[in-house]
Amino acid sequence: MSLIKQDDTITVDTFMEGIWRENPVFVMMLGMCPTLAVTTSAINALGMGAATTFVLIASSLLVSLFRNLIPAGVRIATYIVIIATFVTLVDYIMQAYSQALYAAMGAFIQLIVVNCIILGRAEACASRNKPLKSMVNAAGMGLGFTLALLCLGGVREILGNGSLFGLPLFGEHFQPWVIMVLPAGGFLVLAGWLILFEWLKLRKQGRSQQVGGAVHEH
Amino acid sequence: MSQKPIVLHTAPHVKKPQDVPMIMRNVVYALLPIVAFAVYQFGISVLLLTIVVVLSCLGTERFFNWMSDKPSSLNDWSSTITGLLLALTLPPGFPLWMGAVAAFAGVAIAKVVFGGIGYNVFNPALAGRAFVQAAFPVAITTWTPAFFSGRFTEFVPSTLTSPLMMPPETAEWVKQVAVDGFSGATPLGMMKFQSISTPTADLLLGTVAGSAGETSALLILLCGAYLIARKMMNWQIPAWIFVGVIITSGVLYLINPDKYADPMFMLFSGGLMLGAMFMASDMVGSPLTPKGVMIYGLLIGFLTVLIRQFGSLSEGIMYAILLGNAMTPLIDTWTQPRLFGAQPKKGKSA
């Protein structure tokens, strides 16, 4: 872990780590439930990502502010209360803002409470760092999560509905791939992205090995 | 006269090398008559569909070879077989681009990611078909009549749909070319939704609607018999599937002959024959022991009838075989023979 206690310097990596190196979805494989369930369209993915990011940043701030006051014995309970509060806020705000989006998210807004990304950030980062650094890190994680959801939601919406963010791409004769909006489609698209990233990583490694004159191993 | 020296060997005595590419090549030979009949029956649409699907399978396999830095594995013929089988299970007027999608999905999801030939849990052809069944539920249940007159000169209109687009309605076109009131339903569909049975002779000879290569039960039996005769296929697998189908549908038929189809109809209709002969018997996805093969075959037969009679689909062999594939590792564990002389575990006899 790069986050050593008492290291208060905020680097680019504090923010970027959540987006690429420790992406919550593609690297840490956390929060799979909303990742698979609400990414049937890009709009839903964006809504879910934004809601989670808000909860992530706000709860990180609060946890970090109180980090020296919270006794270790009740810290998880306290984190959950804090997280649940912000989830409830998001729930009300979303209902007030758009009923359609709220209906599409269903129970998954309330389920942000148990999204392990948020509890993980509270435990691993916010409880050991100053508020600003925690928030920067949380924002990076939230953005990484949102981008990952958009990767899934975009592909699923393009193939499953022929549109992106509700805008038709292929005209009215497009044949939707029904499987993409079914649960199976979520798993397949996630697997596709993981294969792609793993392959890119291996290729990069292979190239650096060849440069170093190392023997290519299997 | 010089006497040949007598050479003594210990077992095993290998008489003839029988390797994977050779078996696979023979499966291709066995499939070719079925493909030829499908082309004769449904015309150039099926020919083009088969070519596209086979090439897509080969292309997908090659693409993943390249991605994983491995030498080409096309020369073991297994992807060719996947392509041929997949094409035979698709409706004759299936859009070509969807056929290519099915081929890609089948090879990529069911074969390559598991590690290629020998490691695949599921039959790739069926996995590809299951993918398009879920993705394009309308196109995969749109049937066109067999033996229509212009089949060697014109394509079924839906065949040449441009990629990503919806196939055109074929109902009008079918009315023009169909000889006698073709209803657009397969024998199984007619049975399920209208309780109309089809004569067994038609099912055997293939003068009915259906997927490109599933219609003539007799031809499939003959081609399967070739492989059995050359000892390249375990005849027990299709045999047990037939037994499973006959028992299950027989019991149902005895309970209520008006509601449930008779065993003969069940046996010769739909994709059962093709699935049992060429897909369930896939060496990788089926159990190893005779007892395991029995459980596997009976299970597939039972599930097929169950899905056909009580499911919302009219055909059940595809999911039955995929479920059988999924059960195979478990069946293999159950039915491991005891080592000679080994003690039975905890007082239980094997």
Added chain:
Amino acid sequence: MSGNTSTSMIVTLGFVTALSGFLIVTAYQTTKPAIEENKRLRIQQTVLEVIKGATAYKPFVITANGDLLEATPDLKGTNVYAGYDAQGKLMGLAAEGRAQGYSGSVETIYAYSPACECITGVKVIKQTETPGLGDKVITNKDFVANFEKLDAKLDAAGKALANAIVTVKHGSKKNPWEVDAISGATISSRAIAKGLNGSAQEVLPKVVPLLSTIEGAKP
């Protein structure tokens, strides 16, 4: 750690809970009008769309003991909406139907016209049917036409429908109370008719005797 005593645990949790309660109540108070307005707009849009010719509507509630009352926020029961035209004439009633479909419950709002004693329109408000097959119940024109004039007369005693609304196999509709199913989407078609039948059997016997009251209650 000195802060690990039960007192400090209770104090911390109590403080955090109080803070969270404060935040939630504030948010609830602030967003409540907007949320209710949103819900009302959604219902209004659907009701006015499904009752043909209606330009205004009034919500009613059938309570547990069978009374028909004008809706207030705390009244619980079966919702019925009355639609009126510009002159205040009662154009029809709308109620909610719900039944199990192929993959989840299918919820509808349907319109009942007292003039023809029939159902004059159905709108699906929530469904999770297979896209491309089950959702034909919304897009298939022949199927939707079933509900342009679907018989829903009450029997002589006025306690139930004279003929239950039933789904029949595609192409075999003979009577005005039958729904012609979509071939290939029978289960989804059946869910719509079942939801209609269940709701109409319950709501119409209670509402039809009170039509004049409802007409008089125009907004």
